[in-house]
Amino acid sequence: xxxxxxxxxxxxxxxxxxxxxxxxxxxxxxxxxxxxxxxxxxxxxxxxxxxxxxxxxxxxxxxxxxxxxxxxxxxxxxxxxxxxxxxxxxxxxxxxxxxxxxxxxxxxxxxxxxxxxxxxxxxxxxxxxxxxxxxxxxxxxxxxxxxxxxxxxxxxxxxxxxxxxxxxxxxxxxxxxxxxxxxxxxxxxxxxxxxxxxxxxxxxxxxxxxxxxxxxxxxxxxxxxxxxxxxxxxxxxxxxxxxxxxxxxxxxxxxxxxxxxxxxxxxxxxxxxxxxxxxxxxxxxxxxxxxxxxxxxxxxxxxxxxxxxxxxxxxxxxxxxxxxxxxxxxxxxxxxxxxxxxxxxxxxxxxxxxxxxxxxxxxxxxxxxxxxxxxxxxxxxxxxxxxxxxxxxxxxxxxxxxxxxxxxxxxxxxxxxxxxxxxxxxxxxxxxxxxxxxxxxxxx
Amino acid sequence: xxxxxxxxxxxxxxxxxxxxxxxxxxxxxxxxxxxxxxxxxxxxxxxxxxxxxxxxxxxxxxxxxxxxxxxxxxxxxxxxxxxxxxxxxxxxxxxxxxxxxxxxxxxxxxxxxxxxxxxxxxxxxxxxxxxxxxxxxxxxxxxxxxxxxxxxxxxxxxxxxxxxxxxxxxxxxx
Numbered sequence: 001x002x003x004x005x006x007x008x009x010x011x012x013x014x015x016x017x018x019x020x021x022x023x024x025x026x027x028x029x030x031x032x033x034x035x036x037x038x039x040x041x042x043x044x045x046x047x048x049x050x051x052x053x054x055x056x057x058x059x060x061x062x063x064x065x066x067x068x069x070x071x072x073x074x075x076x077x078x079x080x081x082x083x084x085x086x087x088x089x090x091x092x093x094x095x096x097x098x099x100x101x102x103x104x105x106x107x108x109x110x111x112x113x114x115x116x117x118x119x120x121x122x123x124x125x126x127x128x129x130x131x132x133x134x135x136x137x138x139x140x141x142x143x144x145x146x147x148x149x150x151x152x153x154x155x156x157x158x159x160x161x162x163x164x165x166x167x168x169x170x171x172x173x174x175x176x177x178x179x180x181x182x183x184x185x186x187x188x189x190x191x192x193x194x195x196x197x198x199x200x201x202x203x204x205x206x207x208x209x210x211x212x213x214x215x216x217x218x219x220x221x222x223x224x225x226x227x228x229x230x231x232x233x234x235x236x237x238x239x240x241x242x243x244x245x246x247x248x249x250x251x252x253x254x255x256x257x258x259x260x261x262x263x264x265x266x267x268x269x270x271x272x273x274x275x276x277x278x279x280x281x282x283x284x285x286x287x288x289x290x291x292x293x294x295x296x297x298x299x300x301x302x303x304x305x306x307x308x309x310x311x312x313x314x315x316x317x318x319x320x321x322x323x324x325x326x327x328x329x330x331x332x333x334x335x336x337x338x339x340x341x342x343x344x345x346x347x348x349x350x351x352x353x354x355x356x357x358x359x360x361x362x363x364x365x366x367x368x369x370x371x372x373x374x375x376x377x378x379x380x381x382x383x384x385x386x387x388x389x390x391x392x393x394x395x396x397x398x399x400x401x402x403x404x405x406x407x408x409x410x411x412x413x414x415x416x417x418x419x420x421x422x423x424x425x426x427x428x429x430x431x432x433x434x435x436x437x438x439x440x441x442x443x444x
Numbered sequence: 445x446x447x448x449x450x451x452x453x454x455x456x457x458x459x460x461x462x463x464x465x466x467x468x469x470x471x472x473x474x475x476x477x478x479x480x481x482x483x484x485x486x487x488x489x490x491x492x493x494x495x496x497x498x499x500x501x502x503x504x505x506x507x508x509x510x511x512x513x514x515x516x517x518x519x520x521x522x523x524x525x526x527x528x529x530x531x532x533x534x535x536x537x538x539x540x541x542x543x544x545x546x547x548x549x550x551x552x553x554x555x556x557x558x559x560x561x562x563x564x565x566x567x568x569x570x571x572x573x574x575x576x577x578x579x580x581x582x583x584x585x586x587x588x589x590x591x592x593x594x595x596x597x598x599x600x601x602x603x604x605x606x607x608x609x610x611x612x613x614x615x616x617x618x
Contacts, residue, residue, distance in 0.1 A: 090495060090497060091494075091495050091496050091497040091498075091500065092494040092495045092496070092607065093494060093496075093500075094496060094497060094498065094499070094500045095499070095500070096498070184510065184511050185506065185507075185510040185511065186491075186492045186506045186510040186511025186512065187492065187494070187511070188492065188511065188513070188609075189607065189608040189609065190608065190609035190610070190611070190612070190613070191608060191609065191610050191611065191612070192612050193576075193612065213534065215530075215532050216527045216528075216530040216531075216532040216533040216534070217527055217533075219530060220523045220524075220526040220527035220530060221519070221520070221523035221526065222523060222527070321608065325511070326511050338509060341509075341510075341511055341515070342515055342520075344511070345511060345512055345513070345514070345515045346515070346516070346520055346524075349511075349513075350513045350609050350613060350614045351490075351513050351514050351613065351614040351615070352613075353523075353524060353527050353533075355613070356533075356535035356536075356612075356613040356615045357533065357534045357535045359535065359612045359613055360534055360535040360612065360613075361534070363612060
């Protein structure tokens, strides 16, 4: 007997129930079972260069403040005063030792402690438990080579375990040069009227849409990397490392082919960095794999060579807030970083000549899920079903995970499978009833 | 000369007419003609706006060179127009209906060689497909250079008032 959500993804046919995109109750359950449990991307350490720097973001639909504390360590707290719930920080970023609630003046230091309550003596008669009213901290915070993640689930596995082999593959971005990457200043934020899973699905494994969706950009001077032959059937793979993560690569047989895939404006840099990358990562990750698109479960996506990384913040079943940054090798010359930012801005993000067309696809797909009749007809995810590469090690002994052909929906199926597993997990919620009465009972 | 020096009325009138023409070319989708109003050394830039408080007031607008919403030269702006004209730019197929309302035109500076710095406020209404609509507000700081009997814009800084863009894309021009 299949459990409820597992039943919505039929792996025999490759059918996906469209209600997972439109049902408000499913969305509410996602906040509990996906977003309160998983490790979520906050940003990059380079966004907090100095002590007391902070930025604000969201984990699921919960607003959080990420701070570089005075001792240099990084903290992450709900951006919510423990009194009435007002936001204690209304800035997107800045530098502050403390956050004072604009409602009644409760003040919290940037390590979360409640340090000042107006009328603490006269009104609260010193009975208010200050420690118990600190800003709510995340359960765990960690970074993988500069990428900052946090989770509200104290029982969550360590970050490295959550990322699994995806971490090893993420080194193709994060560790291909000495010093890793940095995020360039500037965050794109925009609202998309679609369910958050559509963009994740698109980035995790849809190498099929490019020649149609992006043809207008491609023929108008906004070519992308790795450069591709026109048409279908060119060489590459969808790599499924498990855990609901996934990415797509083109395959370069040798160094020359790496350079053939480069845009002219990046060729000199590609030549200058390739040997270092091969030395650091080996020939599979350093040369053969020219990665393109990826998603990290649940709501992070990236375009490897495009330098674009995204978080898809869920705002409702039919509303998603996209946040985008541009990442570059820290050791790269300034001129390359500038060129990369231009490349990214002109293709991806708010005015992106590629992404605009993607976004419209997701909006239209989503609106179909709202029709009663339309959502009785499943989405088709059968591409490459039963047609996986049987022995990835025959292609290269270092390959980890499963391999699909370059145009295969193996990664989308993996994503929804992981989604269903977590949605079917009815054990105690990551964040149970936190009322003092409930906590006291649990303590007793 | 003070920064807000009022130029003579005839000049102000001509600049207003120039900006109205430019707005109409966009609203009527005459984008090739619209491009001709920009010089070959164009910088067309829309920075990102963030919410700041305290000491950081004044840092709301991202610096040039940082990640922006638009960061184009004449070539890339021309390519953006070409893309829309392929008939395969799905996000603008059919194209948005826009109304560029340009107002509060001020000539901030008149150079001896005839170059001008002009600030104007915009309110742009955009309607796309059935239910998608948006009002963009903000201001532009334009740098104009005499060209034939009129001007060409050689630099346009566009400050959008939104920190979170509340529609699916910035797929139109400003």
